[in-house]
Each structure stands twice: as structure tokens, then as C-alpha cells.
Amino acid sequence: MVSYLIVLLDKNSTSFCYYKNDSYLKSKSELISFELLEEIIIYAIKNYITLNFLYGNQQLPENYEKLIDSIDHEKIFPIKLNQVFTDGIFVINDDEIDLVHSLKENEEINLILRLPKDDLPILSETVNSLLGKFKRLNLSILDIESFTEQDLEMYEKQLKIIGEKVPELYQSGRSFELNFMSDRLNLTKMNNCDAGIKHLTIAPNGKLYICPGFYYDNEDDCIGDLVDGINIKNQRLLTLDYSPICRICDSYHCKRCIYLNNKTTLEINTPSHQQCMLSHLERNSTINLLSLLNSSKKNVEHAVSIPDIDYLDPIDILEEKQKERLNLYLKEKKNSNSI
Amino acid sequence: MLVNNIADKLESPLSQWQENRAKSITFIVTEDCQLRCNYCYMVGKNKRSKMDFSIAKKTVDYLINNRETFPEKSVIWDFIGGEPFLEIELIDEISDYIKRITYEESHPWFDSYRLNFSTNGLLYDNEKVQKYISKNKSHVEIGISIDGTEQKHNLQRVFPNGRGSYKEVAKNIPLWLEQFPNASTKVTIASEDVPYIKDSVLHLFSLGIKSVNINAVFEDVWKENDDKLFEEQLIKLADSIIEQKLYKDFKCSFFNKTIGNPLDCILNNQNWCGAGKMLCVDHTGDFYPCVRFAPFSLQNKIPRIVGNCFDGMDHNKLRPFLTLDMSTQSPQKCMDCDIAAGCAWCQAANYDFAETDTIYQRVTYICKIHKARVRANNYFWHKMDRKLAAFN
Numbered sequence: 001m002v003s004y005l006i007v008l009l010d011k012n013s014t015s016f017c018y019y020k021n022d023s024y025l026k027s028k029s030e031l032i033s034f035e036l037l038e039e040i041i042i043y044a045i046k047n048y049i050t051l052n053f054l055y056g057n058q059q060l061p062e063n064y065e066k067l068i069d070s071i072d073h074e075k076i077f078p079i080k081l082n083q084v085f086t087d088g089i090f091v092i093n094d095d096e097i098d099l100v101h102s103l104k105e106n107e108e109i110n111l112i113l114r115l116p117k118d119d120l121p122i123l124s125e126t127v128n129s130l131l132g133k134f135k136r137l138n139l140s141i142l143d144i145e146s147f148t149e150q151d152l153e154m155y156e157k158q159l160k161i162i163g164e165k166v167p168e169l170y171q172s173g174r175s176f177e178l179n180f181m182s183d184r185l186n187l188t189k190m191n192n193c194d195a196g197i198k199h200l201t202i203a204p205n206g207k208l209y210i211c212p213g214f215y216y217d218n219e220d221d222c223i224g225d226l227v228d229g230i231n232i233k234n235q236r237l238l239t240l241d242y243s244p245i246c247r248i249c250d251s252y253h254c255k256r257c258i259y260l261n262n263k264t265t266l267e268i269n270t271p272s273h274q275q276c277m278l279s280h281l282e283r284n285s286t287i288n289l290l291s292l293l294n295s296s297k298k299n300v301e302h303a304v305s306i307p308d309i310d311y312l313d314p315i316d317i318l319e320e321k322q323k324e325r326l327n328l329y330l331k332e333k334k335n336s337n338s339i
Numbered sequence: 340m341l342v343n344n345i346a347d348k349l350e351s352p353l354s355q356w357q358e359n360r361a362k363s364i365t366f367i368v369t370e371d372c373q374l375r376c377n378y379c380y381m382v383g384k385n386k387r388s389k390m391d392f393s394i395a396k397k398t399v400d401y402l403i404n405n406r407e408t409f410p411e412k413s414v415i416w417d418f419i420g421g422e423p424f425l426e427i428e429l430i431d432e433i434s435d436y437i438k439r440i441t442y443e444e445s446h447p448w449f450d451s452y453r454l455n456f457s458t459n460g461l462l463y464d465n466e467k468v469q470k471y472i473s474k475n476k477s478h479v480e481i482g483i484s485i486d487g488t489e490q491k492h493n494l495q496r497v498f499p500n501g502r503g504s505y506k507e508v509a510k511n512i513p514l515w516l517e518q519f520p521n522a523s524t525k526v527t528i529a530s531e532d533v534p535y536i537k538d539s540v541l542h543l544f545s546l547g548i549k550s551v552n553i554n555a556v557f558e559d560v561w562k563e564n565d566d567k568l569f570e571e572q573l574i575k576l577a578d579s580i581i582e583q584k585l586y587k588d589f590k591c592s593f594f595n596k597t598i599g600n601p602l603d604c605i606l607n608n609q610n611w612c613g614a615g616k617m618l619c620v621d622h623t624g625d626f627y628p629c630v631r632f633a634p635f636s637l638q639n640k641i642p643r644i645v646g647n648c649f650d651g652m653d654h655n656k657l658r659p660f661l662t663l664d665m666s667t668q669s670p671q672k673c674m675d676c677d678i679a680a681g682c683a684w685c686q687a688a689n690y691d692f693a694e695t696d697t698i699y700q701r702v703t704y705i706c707k708i709h710k711a712r713v714r715a716n717n718y719f720w721h722k723m724d725r726k727l728a729a730f731n
Contacts, residue, residue, distance in 0.1 A: 233694040244662040267659040267697060318662055325609055
């Protein structure tokens with residue numbers, strides 16, 4: 001059931017995830033119309049839907065802000081606007097890394113760090129410089145579809161460095177969340193993005209999309225609007241049960257990004273090799289973190305045990321099962337021929 | 340015991356060389372064909388798109404040099420068109436190169452390979468084709484498509500001017516069977532062919548073709564009452580096969596003991612189709628999961644390219660094919676169907692007719708035809724079991 005709507009206030013809104021919005025850096029805003037914003041708010045009230053407003057790098061006119069404040073909501077905005085808003089979710093884009101150093105400690109803020117692949121070598125340095133300054137950090141590594149084995153090795157190395165620093169903060173009693181490392185500590189089932197299931201996106205053109213990524217890739221790829229309703233063809237393929245790889249996986253913290261799936265494998269229900277590898281490296285980094293915490297006698301509340309596994313891509317298990325089935329078939333066939 | 344042997348004889352597929360463990364590599368050597376068969380899924384036939392030897396060579400080199408990606412002990416080199424024998428000289432050059440390079444590289448495929456052809460048979464007695472067959476005799480497998488009686492064959496398998504091709508094909512059948520006594524043919528059935536099924540299968544048996552494989556088309560072509568007529572035809576065919584004791588020497592894929600059960604998604608959830616496990620290359624050097632995903636085979640969708648001979652496989656594009664299973668792509672009515680086992684689908688037809696650009700939506704235009712087949716199949720085995728019980 002759709003429980004929240006992401007509202008792109010500006011065609012040039014910041015991305016807050018894997019997708020790219022090349023128009024973000026444009027200096028001029030292309031704002032959603034005031035009338036549409038009013039319609040969205042009425043729709044949300046009537047349908048008991050929460051709104052997440054996504055900002056561009058320009059401030060909104062005062063009447064827009066007043067309208068937004070008339071309903072419970074969440075704001076997601078680029079870190080450049082951190083002087084304007086005191087709470088909400090701050091997005092740090094790749095060209096804004098330098099701004100993180102000026103960020104003041106605030107246990108209430110949530111950060112989204114969008115780091116391009118080329119910046120992988122400074123991942124641990126960047127994250128560690130932020131540790132202790134926020135409540136939650138969501139990391140989105142960009143260009144993961146082009147990750148090579150060397151990039152994956154680099155990522156694993158960076159996770160290890162971050163993992164070594166984290167127990168110190170736990171020792172000091174700080175409570176904080178890292179989507180790629182601490183989320184899995186408490187998860188017993190999949191906790192994915194669920195675009196198209198739990199949330200939809202509405203763009204300044206008034207059309208609904210599965211997520212902003214689909215809008216920015218192709219404006220015609222819409223799934224309806226507020227008046228005529230929603231029609232997602234083959235919607236079942238968005239769900240876990242209809243993803244042969246994901247439904248056997250226990251990297252429960254994985255975003256399972258269907259936009260990236262579609263881009264890399266041409267199927268919304270099939271993750272790329274790189275996506276699976278990254279999620280499993282993260283999963284294993286959680287095991288390492290848990291081990292470090294246990295050895296420093298720091299118990300994490302509600303932490304679950306995570307089994308050791310000998311694969312980083314669940315497709316290996318599926319292929320193994322297929323081989324077993326083929327062997328069984330050949331064996332049965334041989335037996336029946338010998339009757 | 341006798342029933343089992345007969346069932347095996349009737350059911351066993353055409354060619355299971357290396358028991359599904361061989362890699363199948365398909366070269367689309369040309370998109371041209373002398374015929375314009377009405378039911379053909381290759382909707383974009385043309386004279387322009389012909390493979391150049393350099394593309395074939397590049398493909399073979401890539402396959403041979405990437406043993407990790409292609410670890411199969413054996414290979415089936417499949418040449419397809421259009422009509423492949425239009426390019427027999429190219430095929431000969433490719434075959435020679437394959438033999439030479441696998442020998443030079445001490446590759447396991449050097450002495451474990453087949454050269455497969457699906458042909459319309461028109462050029463079968465051509466001197467160059469015959470020379471090729473003679474040169475590669477122990478490795479060649481050839482299937483000639485002949486649809487049955489002259490009337491049935493000419494209903495579909497026609498030249499561009501509409502003239503039927505039966506006589507030109509039939510004249511080559513004796514030579515084909517002399518060279519390949521165990522050869523089989525593949526018959527395709529569309530709506531208008533239904534009244535001729537029984538006579539066509541019996542006719543093919545009478546020509547000496549021992550194995551007849553029949554596929555009903557997956558497209559949305561079936562009309563009301565086709566299923567009833569289809570069942571009637573199969574019942575008549577069943578009676579003829581049993582009464583004339585044709586089951587002793589001939590095979591017809593319609594009758595199969597394993598079909599008509601409910602689906603078992605726990606123990607038997609695999610995909611029906613081998614798309615993705617095979618590899619197909621066209622004249623551009625692009626790779627496809629099978630020939631039906633190539634541009635000239637698709638009516639509504641863009642081709643699904645899974646790599647090319649220059650850059651190699653795009654493994655991410657292949658993942659959806661490798662993870663496809665029955666339950667994920669089938670609609671609920673198939674999951675609930677009591678007689679679903681054996682109901683076929685074509686991955687590319689699914690893709691071409693799906694509401695979105697997915698291979699995970701199974702089309703079921705064939706539903707009523709499958710059900711009719713199951714009823715006739717039940718009739719056949721009931722009668723067969725009784726007959727053999729009386730015999731024993």
C-alpha cells in the first residue's frame with residue numbers, strides 16, 4: 001500500500017539516491033506550480049498519505065513554504081540549504097563533499113551521502129569525518145553498474161576502515177545509524193526501498209512515477225496522475241516474491257533499487273551482479289562490526305546473528321540448484337531407460 | 340515394461356546430444372529466405388543482413404578464448420537463417436575455421452561438437468550443400484521442415500508469389516533420409532492448419548520420417564472452436580497410430596506421458612525455455628539469448644542484446660534469463676491449472692507480447708490448445724495401455 005509520496009518541488013531537485021538528475025546544477029528553478037502543490041496536499045490529506053518534499057538548490061517562495069507547512073511532511077534538501085532549514089534530511093552530492101566539514105554536530109539530522117565511484121578511496125575518510133555529527137547516514141555509491149572487481153575490493157577495504165572506527169562511538173554511548181553497516185544488525189526480513197509499493201513520486205508535470213529515477217530517464221514512463229489514478233503494469237514484479245534472486249537473499253538492508261535493476265539488467269526484478277556484491281560486502285561488514293562490538297563487550301540492543309555464507313552473489317545458489325536439478329533429471333532419465 | 344519402452348519411444352525429444360550439457364551457439368548467417376511462410380515468426384526477413392566471415396571469426400575467437408565463461412565440454416554450432424543453406428560457402432568457411440582454431444588451441448570442443456541446421460530443404464540437393472554434408476558427415480545434423488500433406492504444407496510454406504513449396508521440398512526427402520535415417524522434422528501448426536493434422540502426421544510417417552515434432556504457434560491466432568477441432572484431429576491420429584501399430588517405429592511429440600499434471604513449483608520450477616543458456620549472434624556481431632530475440636524476429640519490442648563479439652558478454656543483461664523460473668512468470672490461472680505440466684511457452688514471444696518490456700510475463704494464447712492436447716493425450720494412453728495389457 002502506498003504510504004507516502006515523494007514530491008519533486010523543482011524539476012532541478014537534488015537526487016537523493018542512485019539516479020542522476022543532470023539539471024540539478026542549473027541555476028534557475030523550474031518549480032512545480034502552486035496549484036499542483038495545493039492539489040497534492042489535498043490528495044495526501046484525503047488518502048492519508050505522508051509527503052516527502054524534494055528541494056532543488058534554490059529557496060522556495062514564501063507562499064510555497066507556508067503551504068508545505070500546512071501538512072505533516074519530511075523535507076529532503078541539498079546541503080547547500082542547511083542554513084535555511086534546521087531539520088530534515090540533508091543530501092550531500094559529489095560536488096558538495098567539502099561542505100561536510102562545516103556541518104555542525106546535530107544528533108537530530110539525517111544525512112544522505114551520494115558518492116561517485118571515483119571518490120571511493122576517500123569514502124572512509126569522508127564517513128569518519130561525519131561520524132558523531134548525525135543521527136543517521138544513508139550512503140548511495142553512484143555508478144555501481146560500472147564497478148569492477150578492483151572497485152569492489154576498494155569498497156571492502158573502505159568498509160573495514162569505517163568498521164574499525166564505529167565501535168569507539170558505540171563505546172561512548174552515541175546512538176547512530178549507518179544504512180550500509182548498522183541497519184542489518186537489527187533486521188530479520190527485507191527492508192528495501194519498495195518504490196512503487198510503499199511510495200510513488202509526483203513530478204512538476206503532475207504525473208506519477210515509480211520513483212524519480214524513472215521520471216528523469218523518460219518523462220513518458222509515468223504510471224498515472226492524481227485525477228485518473230495509478231496503473232502500474234506488471235506491478236507484481238516490484239514485489240520480493242517475484243524476484244528469484246532477492247527472495248532467497250538475506251542482505252536485508254539492501255535498497256533493492258528497481259530503477260538500477262531496470263537500467264543494468266533490463267528487468268525491474270533482477271539486480272545486477274554489482275548490486276548483489278556491494279550489498280553482500282556490506283552485510284559481511286556488519287558481521288565484522290558485530291564481532292568487534294562483542295569483543296569490546298558492547299552489546300547492541302536487539303542485534304540478530306548473521307550467518308557466515310560462502311557467496312557474494314545469490315545467483316550462485318540459484319545456478320547450483322539448477323545444476324542439481326539437471327543432474328537429478330539425467331539420473332532419472334537414465335534409470336527409466338534401463339527398465 | 341513394454342509400456343515404458345513405448346512411452347520412451349514416443350516421447351523422447353529429437354536430439355538430446357550430450358544430454359543438455361552442450362553449449363548451443365547459433366549463427367544467423369542470413370536474414371533472407373526463399374520462402375515467406377505465413378506463420379513464420381521471423382517478420383523482418385530481408386536480403387541485406389548477411390553475416391560476414393569476420394564477425395563469425397570474432398565470435399568464435401571470443402568463445403574459444405573465454406573458457407571460464409563457456410566451460411561446457413561440448414558445443415552445438417547451429418546455423419540458422421532465414422535459410423542457412425543460402426550461405427553454404429560462408430558456413431563452410433566458418434566450420435573450417437572452428438575446426439582449425441579448436442585444434443590449434445587444444446580446445447575440448449575440437450572433438451566434441453555438432454553442426455546443426457534447420458532448413459526449408461529447397462537447397463538440400465545442391466552440389467555445395469552435398470559437398471559440405473559429405474565433408475562433415477559425422478558431425479552434421481539437419482532438420483528439414485516439411486509440414487505434412489501437400490495441402491497442409493502449401494497452406495503455409497509458400498514462395499513470395501504465394502506458390503506452395505511442397506513439391507520442391509518433398510523431392511529432397513528421400514536423399515535426406517538416406518543420409519540421415521533417424522532424422523526428424525518439425526511441424527508448425529497455426530489455426531488454419533488444424534483440420535489437416537492427422538493426415539499430415541501420417542503422411543510424414545509414410546515418407547519414412549520416423550520422428551515428427553509438432554509445435555502449435557504461441558501467437559494470438561487461435562479462433563473459437565480451434566481447440567475442439569484440434570482435439571478431434573489428435574483423437575483420430577491416436578486411433579490411427581494405435582490401430583496401425585505405428586507406435587512401434589514412429590514418434591510423434593503430441594503424445595507424452597509426462598504432460599497434463601498440475602505444476603510442481605517446489606520440485607520442478609525450472610524455466611521451459613533455454614533462452615540465455617544458448618547464445619545467438621547476428622551479422623552485426625550482437626549476441627542474443629536466442630534467435631527470437633534478434634531484431635528481425637520481434638514485432639513489438641526492441642531486441643534484447645546480451646553482449647557482442649567485440650566486447651563480450653554483458654553478464655548483467657543475461658541475469659534475468661538465468662534466474663527465470665516457472666512460478667515467477669506464470670499467471671495465477673496457470674499455477675492453479677490441474678493439467679498445466681507440458682504447457683509450453685516461448686520466452687521471446689512472452690517478451691514480444693508482454694504489457695511491459697519484460698520476459699517475466701507469460702502469454703497464454705495457447706491455453707485452450709494445450710488443454711485439448713491433454714484430453715487427446717489421455718485418450719491415447721488409455722487406449723494404448725488397454726491394448727498393451729490385452730497383448731501381455
